[in-house]
Amino acid sequence: MSGLRWRMYLRRVMFFGLTFLTAGGATGLIFDALQVNGLSAVEIFGLALFFCLFAWIAGALWTALAGFLVRLRGHDAAALDVAAVRGRTLHQRTAIVMPVYNEDTQRVGAGLESVWSSLVQQPEQAMFDLYVLSDSTDLEIARAEELMCQRLAERYGARDRVHYRRRTDRSGHKAGNIADFVRRWGDSYECMLILDADSIMSGAAIVTLAQLMEAHPQIGILQSLPLLAGHETLFGRIVQFGARLQSPMLGSGLAFWQLGDSNYWGHNAMLRLRPFAMHCQLPRLPGAPPFGGEILSHDFVEAAFMRRAGFEVRQVPELGGSWEEAPGNILDYAARDRRWAQGNLQHLRILGYPGLRSISRLHLLTGVMAYVSAPMWLTLLLLSSLLSIIESARLPQYFLPGLPSLFPQWPEIKTRETGALVAITLLVLLLPKMLGAFLALRHRASRQGYGGAAPLCASLVLEQLFSVLLAPPMMAFHATFVVQTLLGRAISWSTQPRGQRGISFAEAYRRQKWQLLSGLLWGLAMWQLAPQFFWWLSPVLAGLVSGIWLTVWTSRTGPGLLARRLRLFLVPEETEPPPELRALQQAPATFRPGQVPTGTRATAPASAHLPRRSS
Numbered sequence: 001m002s003g004l005r006w007r008m009y010l011r012r013v014m015f016f017g018l019t020f021l022t023a024g025g026a027t028g029l030i031f032d033a034l035q036v037n038g039l040s041a042v043e044i045f046g047l048a049l050f051f052c053l054f055a056w057i058a059g060a061l062w063t064a065l066a067g068f069l070v071r072l073r074g075h076d077a078a079a080l081d082v083a084a085v086r087g088r089t090l091h092q093r094t095a096i097v098m099p100v101y102n103e104d105t106q107r108v109g110a111g112l113e114s115v116w117s118s119l120v121q122q123p124e125q126a127m128f129d130l131y132v133l134s135d136s137t138d139l140e141i142a143r144a145e146e147l148m149c150q151r152l153a154e155r156y157g158a159r160d161r162v163h164y165r166r167r168t169d170r171s172g173h174k175a176g177n178i179a180d181f182v183r184r185w186g187d188s189y190e191c192m193l194i195l196d197a198d199s200i201m202s203g204a205a206i207v208t209l210a211q212l213m214e215a216h217p218q219i220g221i222l223q224s225l226p227l228l229a230g231h232e233t234l235f236g237r238i239v240q241f242g243a244r245l246q247s248p249m250l251g252s253g254l255a256f257w258q259l260g261d262s263n264y265w266g267h268n269a270m271l272r273l274r275p276f277a278m279h280c281q282l283p284r285l286p287g288a289p290p291f292g293g294e295i296l297s298h299d300f301v302e303a304a305f306m307r308r309a310g311f312e313v314r315q316v317p318e319l320g321g322s323w324e325e326a327p328g329n330i331l332d333y334a335a336r337d338r339r340w341a342q343g344n345l346q347h348l349r350i351l352g353y354p355g356l357r358s359i360s361r362l363h364l365l366t367g368v369m370a371y372v373s374a375p376m377w378l379t380l381l382l383l384s385s386l387l388s389i390i391e392s393a394r395l396p397q398y399f400l401p402g403l404p405s406l407f408p409q410w411p412e413i414k415t416r417e418t419g420a421l422v423a424i425t426l427l428v429l430l431l432p433k434m435l436g437a438f439l440a441l442r443h444r445a446s447r448q449g450y451g452g453a454a455p456l457c458a459s460l461v462l463e464q465l466f467s468v469l470l471a472p473p474m475m476a477f478h479a480t481f482v483v484q485t486l487l488g489r490a491i492s493w494s495t496q497p498r499g500q501r502g503i504s505f506a507e508a509y510r511r512q513k514w515q516l517l518s519g520l521l522w523g524l525a526m527w528q529l530a531p532q533f534f535w536w537l538s539p540v541l542a543g544l545v546s547g548i549w550l551t552v553w554t555s556r557t558g559p560g561l562l563a564r565r566l567r568l569f570l571v572p573e574e575t576e577p578p579p580e581l582r583a584l585q586q587a588p589a590t591f592r593p594g595q596v597p598t599g600t601r602a603t604a605p606a607s608a609h610l611p612r613r614s615s
Contacts (some may be wrong), residue, residue, distance in 0.1 A: 007078050008259050011066075015257040018062045019145035020427070023055035029421040046383045049376055057428050058375055061559075064246070064432035067317075071439050076256055080316055085211040090127045094191035094270070099177040101135040103197040104145040111200055112152055114583040119203035120156055128206065130158075131185070134166035142166055142424035174266075174283055175298035186273045190214075196267040198325040198524060199226065205321030208357050209219030209270040212316065217423040219260075219277050220311025221303055224259025224322040225251040226268040229573045229581055233328040233500050234563060235554035240326075241569040242463045245450075246436040251317030260312035261359035266299035268322045272311065276302070279309035284517045285349050290342045297343025300367050300471065301350055304360035323573070329555035330547075331468070331511055334477040339491055374478030381540060385526060390532035400488050459569045469550055472543030476515045503555040506554040508548045518542025 027050055034043050070076045073573075089268060096115070105167040112130070119125050132149050135144045148166050152163060153162035155350070167180055178194065185607050186192075191213050199342075209222055227247060228240040255262060265270075280302045285292045295301055303313045316490055327333040351361055440446050450456040509516075523541040527532040553559060563569050573581055 005525070006076060011257045011259070015059075015062055015066070019055055022036060022058040022061070023051050024060075024286055024422060026054045026428075027051040027277060031426070033421075041388065042383060046380060046387070049380045049383075052576075053376055054428075056369060059081055059520075060250075061428045061432060063253035063257070063436055064250055065253070066256040067249040067251065067408070068435040069437065070252040070256055071249055072104075075318075076252070077291060078259055079255060080212055080216065080314060080317070082212070082316060082319055082320050085215045088122045088211045088215065090210055092127070092206070092210070092214055093188065093355075094128050094206075094213075095181075095185065095189040095192045096128055096130045096195060096206070097178065098131070098195040098197065098199070098552060099133045099135065099174050099179075099193045099539070100145065100197050103136070105141055105148055108145070108197050109148040109152070110584055113147070113155075113200065114200055114580045115160075115195070115203070115206075116156060116162075117202075119206055122203040122207045124207050124210070125203065127210065129161045129163065129165045129189075131165065131181060131464060133181055134164065135170045135173070135177050136166065142155060172282070172294055173296070175295070175302075177311055179281075182273060182277050186277050190271050191271055191272050191274075193270045194267050196324060196473060199268050199524065200229070200323040200580050200584060201268060202321030205319055208319060211480075213270055213272060216312075216314075216453075217272075218312050218514060220272045220306040220309070221264045221269060221313040223262060223264055223269040223270075223313070223315045224319050225315065225317040226265075226324040227321045227573070228326055229323040229571070230501070230584065231323055231328060231329060232418065232500070232557045232560050234557075234559040235330060235333070235498065236326065236328040237560045237563055237569040238463055238466050238554070239333075241450075241459055241571055242467070244571040244573070245300075245440060245460070246432060248317055249436050249439060250432070251315060255315040255317055256570050258315070258359065259313060261357060262303075262313045262315045263363045264299045264306075264313060268324065271306075275306060275309055275311050278506050279311075280305045284345060284533035289450065290485045290488065291346055291349060294488075295343065295346055295350075296339055299345075300363055304350070304353075304356050304364060307357050308355045308361050320340065321578070321580070329503050330473065330551040331503055331508065331555075334474065334503060336476040337371070337474075337478065338481050341478065342485050342491055344368050345482070347486050371478050371482050374475045375482050377475055378479045381537070385522070385530070385533065386539065388526070388530035392530040392532070428571050430464070433464065446572070449570075449575050451567035451570035451575065453473055455567040455570060460589045462568065468539050469546055470541045472519075473512065473515055473539045473547040473550070476518075476544065476547075500557055501555065502557070503550070503552050505552050512547045512551060515544045515547050520546075 026551075027047055030050060031039075031047060034047070061152065064425035070079075086233065096119075098112070112132070116130060119128060134142060134144060134145050134146060135429050145166070149162055153159045156162075165181070165184075167177065168178070172179060181192070191210060193201075193209065195201065205224060211221055213222055225247060228236075228243045231237050231240045268581075282298055282301060283293050284294060287293070307313055327336055347364040347367050350356075351364055403444055437456065440450055440456060450459070516596075519541050523534065523537075523545070526541075564574070577585070
């Protein structure tokens with residue numbers, strides 16, 4: 001066994017061993033507390049649920065710890081050496097590919113301007129071409145897209161390098177859009193960089209990805225770590241702060257134990273075109289949607305197929321220069337998850353495909369678990385509530401029936417075990433955030449990036465309180481999405497919600513009224529029938545009851561801008577914006593719908609020959 005394979009084997013044994021040991025220990029504490037007074041079938045079922053769910057969060061803990069140690073040390077001996085390839089002369093061409101579908105053209109144009117202006121400053125910039133691949137159905141948006149591409153090409157003298165293509169056959173959605181590009185122009189390039197409509201990458205990061213791909217021909221997919229940036233609503237700023245504090249550490253942890261079996265997130269990543277075309281063609285699942293038909297969440301499946309073909313899938317979380325945006329309010333955030341929930345549940349149909357590596361199957365399963373965990377948590381909470389009500393109504397039985405005895409059998413309460421379980425749960429949930437904060441606090445420069453030590457700590461506390469309140473509404477949303485999918489309710493492909501949209505009280509009430517009603521009825525029932533459990537359940541109830549107010553208030557830019565003035569939820573990309581994000585913020589409003597000149601439609605480069613069947 002080679003040194004790398006031995007290191008990979010050892011790391012995974014440690015990761016999975018510690019994860020299941022942690023989950024087993026926590027489950028053992030509950031078992032010890034319950035079995036004293038006898039275990040029912042419902043309690044055994046609850047224990048099984050608890051073990052699965054605790055393993056889920058324990059895996060995140062040990063990933064964070066691994067990433068913390070890597071970041072603390074400064075490097076991972078088994079990771080790709082980014083510094084070693086910088087300055088390397090590129091010999092292979094790369095296509096930068098951006099699929100769009102009825103997007104805000106002004107924002108897309110400003111983002112492309114930022115990316116391209118950064119790229120042309122690099123010595124290797126001539127090795128890259130840009131393709132905007134449109135599936136837009138709105139003709140006015142399509143005209144604006146074409147005008148956008150022409151203006152970009154004219155501004156940088158790149159008429160032969162900036163291409164626009166709009167297709168009328170929109171089969172396969174985003175994956176089909178990319179597949180069409182691969183069939184038409186894939187032979188002209190060694191790699192393609194996939195960008196989403198809200199992606200921003202620095203020219204240095206793009207060139208470094210290409211240099212890494214050229215230096216390591218065994219890599220089929222190379223995933224950067226996109227960080228959130230550019231948010232102004234309070235919700236967006238809180239989520240952006242939490243992700244910025246933890247994502248680099250978690251990314252390093254994932255890369256530590258996954259190594260060449262990492263995953264692909266669908267954007268801000270570079271793919272090797274030949275193996276992608278040959279091995280990553282997506283199947284059409286038998287049957288009707290939501291479980292049949294076209295695969296919605298294509299990225300995990302493409303990574304699994306690339307790995308099956310023998311090519312590595314790697315992450316480079318230390319690269320930097322990669323950003324994305326996220327929905328600016330809770331409802332749009334949940335709407336995006338609705339499509340992902342259906343797409344990830346489709347992965348159940350892929351798990352049994354022959355030849356997939358065990359880690360690839362695990363990635364597919366974790367994608368399913370990301371949404372199935374919500375109804376599992378809800379079921380566990382309801383079972384706990386039911387058992388508490390039964391226990392509260394039961395009269396204590398001091399003497400066993402049918403057996404004369406002088407000594408009563410006193411019910412036992414395992415206070416020590418219960419306290420230990422609470423402490424372990426809090427540690428598992430809070431330690432990753434504390435480790436991320438420690439990494440940010442240990443150097444003066446990083447502290448200043450978050451506004452200083454005091455604002456960072458205050459932001460961390462407020463972000464944790466917000467997470468506690470947000471978790472129950474998101475649990476309810478995800479549980480609903482899973483049930484709707486299981487009942488056969490499919491969704492159509494639509495434009496992903498982006499931007500900083502404020503939510504009215506009427507809209508929030510319409511979407512979350514059942515959460516409010518269930519929280520009130522659930523809380524009233526527990527207060528009346530099992531008041532001792534009411535306080536344990538109070539964080540869940542508080543999140544459900546306050547969900548409408550939380551959605552409305554955090555969707556506003558006013559509270560978000562106030563938080564910025566108070567130096568709360570600051571991130572380094574705000575305190576010292578990189579040139580690419582500064583360019584995006586200062587972009588003039590030049591990308592607007594209007595008369596579209598001709599001459600920007602994509603044509604195949606001279607070296608291309610058609611067609612070659614691809615994904």
